[in-house]
Amino acid sequence: MRRIAVLWIGFAIATAVLGAAAAFETRASRLQAIKTLGIVSAIGEEMSLTRAGLTGLGNAAQSLPISAWGLDELIVQQATKLLGGRFRVQPVTYRRPAFAAVRDSAVTPVNLLRSDPFKELVRSDVAPQGLDAYIVITRARSKLGNGRMVEGVGLAEYRTLLADYGLVHALYEVRVIDGKSFDVIEKRAAAPLDNTGTLRLAGPSGPVDETFGGPASGERLRAAIVDLITRSLPITLGEMHLIEGQ
Known part of the structure; x- marks a missing residue:
């Protein structure tokens, strides 16, 4: 037996x-089999401001419009450059707010059995149709400290009884969607660049010394977020075997 x-x-x-x-x-x-592809990016229309911690702060997350920063345009440009050595990347048009409005990440384990919400959006909201595949880059989510969720691009402050911690983040996930069947061929959330800090997120992030009222805003904050994106995107696409030599 x-x-x-x-x-x-x-x-x-x-x-x-x-x-x-x-x-x-x-x-x-x-x-x-992919020869032609289009790139959709929808992470950079707004920035979140999140406070969390053990000092009784009950502030709800706030958001600020940052479309003028041109983060999605920058992501498309960088992804086009990275992928252009292997694929014929074609410009596409799409309704960015429709992609940004999907808040529930299908990459998380609880959603693995659900239908991916971006499949139908690619079918109905992206032009031209008929490319071999579409790369879709959207916001991802992660827990901060005691469980407060943060997502996408933003600045987070975590307070304890003894110290304050600031964190800038650019959380995103990448999907490769078949241009004929609209099945998700591959998907991956961008991993942390450095996990040595006191406060950690499950995605690209980095510490800042300033609190929300400090000078870590405007162009300086934009530069920090751009740095996270430009350093993490080649790694993420490489891990997905989309870049030659990876």
Whole structure:
């Protein structure tokens, strides 16, 4: 009986490994078949200001319009440059607010079995249609400290009884959506660039010394966010095997 159980477990493990290998091969072959693609970015229309911590702060997250910063245009330009060595990247038009309005991330484990909300948007809101694939870059979410959620581009302040911590963040996720079936071929949230700080997020972020009332605003804050994006995007696309040599 024990021998049968061992054989059954071994068979189950082998089946799982073969299934994973087949899925990887299918994903790799689908990526290999892509020749033309368009890029959609919708993370940079607004910036969040979040306070959290142990001092009784109950402030709800605030947001400020930052469309004038041109972050999405910068992301499209950088992604086009990075991907242009392998793919023929074509300009596309889309309703950015429609993509930005999707707040529930389908990358998180709880949503893995749900239909990805961006599939239909690519089908209905992106032109031209008919490209081999579309890269969709949108906001991601992460927990801050005691559980307050932050997302996208923003500045967070976390207070304890002894110290204040400031964090600038640019949280985003990347999807590759098939241009014919509109299936999600690959998706990945950008990983942290440095996890050595006291306050950490599950995505690109970095410490700032100033609080919300300090000088970490305007062009200086924009420069910090641009730095997070430009350093993390090549890594993320490389991990997705979308850049030659990766």
